[in-house]
Amino acid sequence: MDALIRTENLSKVYNPRRPDEFQALADISLTVAPGEVAVFKGPSGSGKTSLLSLIGCMSRPTAGRILVAGKDVAKLPERFLTRVRRDTFGFIFQQFNLIRDLSVLENVLLPLYPLKTPLGEMRQRGEEALARLGIENKVSLKVRQLSGGEQQRVAIARALINDPQIVIADEPTAHLDSRLSADLLDILGEINRLGKTILIATHDPLVYEHSLVTRTIAMKDGRVEGVSQI
């Protein structure tokens, strides 16, 4: 099967040619097929988050290629990247990154505003996404009134609202207990069954040893140490 994501000799250097220069990634070449659940595992500082932010077009590589559905996003100017980011990726962050004083529905609808979707359709899609995650009864509550697990679900609903092809989750279980982590993996499993490709950065064995995972990419010091396909 053709790769959905392919990186070729990817490298990322922060603060290049300065005393605090830091090579976060070096010569990363890998592929992820459509529908896979790929986990990037490794200790803190191994380059997992840097790699996911490059693949998700949130930062730019220093050298190398990133092909997403055949398109080299490493070379795209920022104004084109915005569209790729918006149409292709859904992001689930470690810190949730929700706006605490907005309601659950308002948070979920945020990615739709730039698309000028009609308000009625936006509400409908938002409510459907929340219902899929079992928190449809929290629609009007402020985010600060929710528990950690509920906030995680809101973040997932927001990531899915644009119907992205690829969902990127960065340390999604870092702030969850084992029960909520298991719930989260169930949700990711459901998302995957909808045909979404899922990329997860984690150092949590509960995640990378889960049956859902189809590919594990072990990272250390900004390099790929090994890839195992399950």
Added chain:
Amino acid sequence: MILHPGILALICGSGIALLMLIYAGGLGVKILRRWDFRSSSEEQLILERKTYLVSTIVSYALGFEIFSVLLFAFTVDEIHSLFVGAMCATGSLNANPLGWYALYAKITVFFSAALWLVLNYLDGRADDFPLVKRKFALLLLLTPLVGVELYLQVAYFLGLHPDVITSCCGSLFSESGSGISADLAGLAVEPTMAAFYGTGLLFLGSALPCLKRQTALFRYLFSLLAALFFLVSIAAIVSFISLYIYELPTHHCPFDILQKNYGFVGYPLYLSLFGGALFGILPGIFQPLKKISSLTPEVGRVERKWILLAVFFTACFLALATWPIVFGQFRMAGYSLNG
């Protein structure tokens, strides 16, 4: 030098624009030598990111250069009262041998800068930088041009002395004088009028097939007529349009119309003329870019706007030029009959 705000703004603005262009020229040389879009090397990625930043800086610099034509016209008109014998911008331009060259340089930079901005706009519409090499090659040609323009402006303004007795427009744009300005003033009114309205209507009419069909030939013809109409219009302003605005049978000056006495009509007249000419020549000049696959739809979409803008500006120009002929008190008939 005369310390006039307009002069200071023109010199400082063009100086800053030139510095920006020289900086951009450095990147341009690098792009012409090292650009390889297929490569994902660090150097190539840095070039790709820098080109966007530098192009934005250059856009502002050239945007000023376009605006500065207007400022130049306003300034030379404004300072004419300082020179003995000057009645308008013509007198100011005659006060130093470099005056007219400075004006011609500014008009040349106006059109070149506008073309570069359009090239840059189109380059930004595609994600594969299809015009980057051409854009920076043109920039390398534009930089010395802006340098020459700055030199002429500085030399012209530095060489202005209020005690100089200059010749006024009445002697320069006189049928009995010599040179191209006198030749234009001496053009027979009726044939010039016929040529003016003939090419104007032909130009406007040629927009129709361009809007209906995608044929390249129509676009080349449209642009050719735009250039021709621009030249005929300059001649027409000197030959007869000015006469109707001044309501004087012998006053052909193309600059007095910029003054308050004539309602500043020269500004909208020249803006619409230059706007029509610029948007008119674009479809023909950029026609070959339709062969670049990533630009084909964008050029097709934007050229329609250019044609409509050219028609709009030209219609405005024709209306402004025709208004005093139709609705003014002045009639040329008696003067023509008397020779």
